[in-house]
Amino acid sequence: MSPSDRPGDDGPLDPAASLRVIRETQERARAANEPDCRLLYGVWGVAWLVGYLTLWTSSRTMGGQPEGWAFAVFGVLLTSAVVITAVHSIRRTAGTRGVSARAGAMYGWSWFLGFVAQGAVVSGLAQAGASPEVMALAANGIACIVVGLLYLGGAIAFDDRGLLVLGVWILVVAGGATLAGLPGTFLIMALAGGGGFLLMAAVEQARVVRRRRDLGAASPEARRA
């Protein structure tokens, strides 16, 4: 290995070293500019799994609606997931501008508006005299539809197959969880919804490991110490 193999030096390169520099540099650039899907799917997976399991456990022991503390735990988990997602995405796109940054901002606002509308619809149902059971089912089902459709929108905007699969799955969960009624709806949201996110996080992790291995295979003799 000659010293000129090390990126940062200004010497000439052989073709294998050049290809390696390209791969390593682009991997690093993507990691710095694009949100880490593993983190986002993981955070939402844990929030849904633990949050909805808490609601389910409380609802089952009470034989009806979950207790206040369970809703509090659920609320804290979901709020944390929203904050982590927003901070992470904004940090990653900081320092870039153009088509992708604009699309990302519009996508972020779409989520916000989707949930403002969901909140308004649920309040409207309450005012119209919906029972607590209808409220619980509608709130979850509508939220799930918003999530599923926005993932499909993201798949279209960012040409992302993972988001497409997740969007379709969350829409299936929306229907299934609502048809299940109380308290089963919470269990389905936890296992199928939260589990779906965690499965996608695992798939993304496997993809990253495979890419890194390919990168290593392309340069067996010259890993930087």
Place this chain on the structure above:
Amino acid sequence: MPEEILDPVIHATARLRVVATLAALGSGDEIAFPKLQKLLEMTAGNLSTHLRKLEDAGYVRVTKTHVGRTPATYLALTPRGRQAFEEYAANLTSLLKGAGS
């Protein structure tokens, strides 16, 4: 090895890293100078020198603007620069195939 087919503007480690980083952005995207500098771990002076060479070759577009009152510089590949990078990468691959086995 017939390395003459490799574009000399790109075929130097520092500039290759600059071009590869810019090529990793979407074609409608730009990156701020400080973020590019941090990504590449180059000094501002060194990076500016290479960017000027790439700009002179018509490969990089430098946009100077203001964010509030602070001046900001954004960098992006030109269509010509992107095409040059893609040709460079394709030439590398064919060189390796020719040299291999």
